[in-house]
Amino acid sequence: MAAPPPVPNDQSIAPEDIVYRRVKDGGNINIVRDKYGNRVTSSAAFEDDDDGISVFLQSTLAEANLEAASVIVGFNGYVLAKITVDAVRNLGVGVVRDPNPDDVKPMPCNVAHCLLKISPMSKSERHKVRQGLAHVSELMG
Amino acid sequence: MTPLTTLPTPEVSDPSGDIRITDSPLTPRRVAVAIQLPPGEPEPWWAKSVEDRLEELAHLESNWNGHGAQPPRPEAVLIGVRVIAFLLGTHQNWPLPQIVPTWQGGLQLEWHLHSGDIEITVDPRDAVWAYLSDGRNSIDGPLTEMESRVSDLLGLAAG
Numbered sequence: 001m002a003a004p005p006p007v008p009n010d011q012s013i014a015p016e017d018i019v020y021r022r023v024k025d026g027g028n029i030n031i032v033r034d035k036y037g038n039r040v041t042s043s044a045a046f047e048d049d050d051d052g053i054s055v056f057l058q059s060t061l062a063e064a065n066l067e068a069a070s071v072i073v074g075f076n077g078y079v080l081a082k083i084t085v086d087a088v089r090n091l092g093v094g095v096v097r098d099p100n101p102d103d104v105k106p107m108p109c110n111v112a113h114c115l116l117k118i119s120p121m122s123k124s125e126r127h128k129v130r131q132g133l134a135h136v137s138e139l140m141g
Numbered sequence: 142m143t144p145l146t147t148l149p150t151p152e153v154s155d156p157s158g159d160i161r162i163t164d165s166p167l168t169p170r171r172v173a174v175a176i177q178l179p180p181g182e183p184e185p186w187w188a189k190s191v192e193d194r195l196e197e198l199a200h201l202e203s204n205w206n207g208h209g210a211q212p213p214r215p216e217a218v219l220i221g222v223r224v225i226a227f228l229l230g231t232h233q234n235w236p237l238p239q240i241v242p243t244w245q246g247g248l249q250l251e252w253h254l255h256s257g258d259i260e261i262t263v264d265p266r267d268a269v270w271a272y273l274s275d276g277r278n279s280i281d282g283p284l285t286e287m288e289s290r291v292s293d294l295l296g297l298a299a300g
Contacts, residue, residue, distance in 0.1 A: 022206070022207045022208070024205060024206050024207075027197055028239075029198070029201070029205070029206075029241065029242065030206070032241060032251050032253065033239065033253065035253045035254055035255050040253075042239075042241045042249065043249070043260060044241045044243050044249045045206075047243055047244045047245075049208065049209060049244065054208050075207055078207065103209075104207075104208075105207075123267075123270065124270075124272070124281045127260070127262070127270075127272055127281065128272075128279065131260070131272070
């Protein structure tokens with residue numbers, strides 16, 4: 001069987017850069033408690049659609065003089081989960097730039113929009129990647 | 142809970158007729174979860190918390206996650222209640238799941254326990270799937286094939 005195609009991955013994005021994911025918090029919608037009672041991101045917060053998983057890149061936000069919090073301006077009840085690009089790639093997930101997508105609410109932070117790309121794999125493997133992303137993510141707030 | 146009689150259809154119900162999910166087209170959307178019991182039989186101990194949480198999630202609007210997510214579908218809610226009833230049954234001290242929505246209108250039931258992690262995905266278009274992990278090893282499969290492992294973990298957590 002042929003090997004799956006390599007996952008898209010923009011090598012111009014430094015491993016020490018950070019990506020931010022919007023997570024619905026109000027009512028603990030996508031936040032759960034771990035076995036110690038700590039608030040953590042559910043793996044369900046890292047489900048991908050046909051394009052990938054939407055995130056925002058710290059370095060591009062900084063170039064545009066934007067704070068990370070700009071990503072959730074106007075999104076009441078949301079918090080950010082942050083992950084280093086290196087941690088994302090260690091899970092076999094690629095990071096690609098996708099600035100100003102036309103299917104999202106227009107916002108200044110969209111210049112920093114990126115997609116996390118998961119290579120085609122089984123349902124079980126995809127779920128493990130989501131669990132991995134949730135595990136290495138850090139909730140801000 | 143809003144009485145079912147005040148809510149219009151559509152409605153989905155369990156074949157046994159003991160669980161009914163009524164999805165109101167009113168604004169704001171209301172989904173009522175009703176567990177029907179034979180006369181004189183007490184409500185399951187987990188029913189109130191599960192009903193409250195599912196109705197809370199049912200209030201989510203389209204694009205609730207800012208990335209195009211759909212609110213839980215009544216069919217997913219029905220299956221979710223069936224799964225919880227199936228697993229918890231009358232085990233009074235077993236842990237309740239944490240219930241979160243998935244972006245395509247499904248649900249995910251999660252237990253993060255000292256004995257291990259359990260995540261069960263409920264998508265009406267797919268089999269109910271269970272993912273178990275003890276921190277070193279993980280295993281997954283259809284819940285129908287994982288039921289005893291899930292029950293073992295929940296029982297361990299209850300002591």
